[in-house]
Amino acid sequence: MASITIRNVPDEVHRALRVRAAMHGRSTEAEIRDILEKAAKPEGRVKLGSLLAAIGREARLTDEDAERFEQLRDKTPAKPMKFE
Incomplete structure (x- = not known):
């Protein structure tokens, strides 16, 4: 600590x-x-997951929309940083 x-x-x-x-x-x-x-760390702070879910609800995204985003997402592993 x-x-x-x-x-x-x-x-x-x-x-x-x-x-x-x-x-x-x-x-x-x-x-x-x-x-x-x-x-x-106030009690009423908004956590990232809750914020993203609220944005999705506000945008009226459906489960089908989420599946489509998942299909479009680049799944190539990230290359590690080089500090040379």
């Missing part, structure tokens, strides 16, 4: 984080992890 160092946190912000952590019954570090996780 990665570690992050945050410098120059104002004293009043650090104090508020400690109070907030105490109110939730956890360490300041655990509180900050929770805040970062909620900010980076």
Whole structure:
């Protein structure tokens, strides 16, 4: 798991984080992890599969359309990258 160092946190912000952590019954570090996780991965975020399904519904694509796309898709394996 990665570690992050945050410098120059104002004293009043650090104090508020400690109070907030105490109110939730956890360490300041655990509180900050929770805040970062909620900010980076909000509950209401749209996942790619859900987004694509919604686009398909909006476009009124049928199963037959999806099968046709699959037939047209290039199935040639991708060539590996060369970094030489």
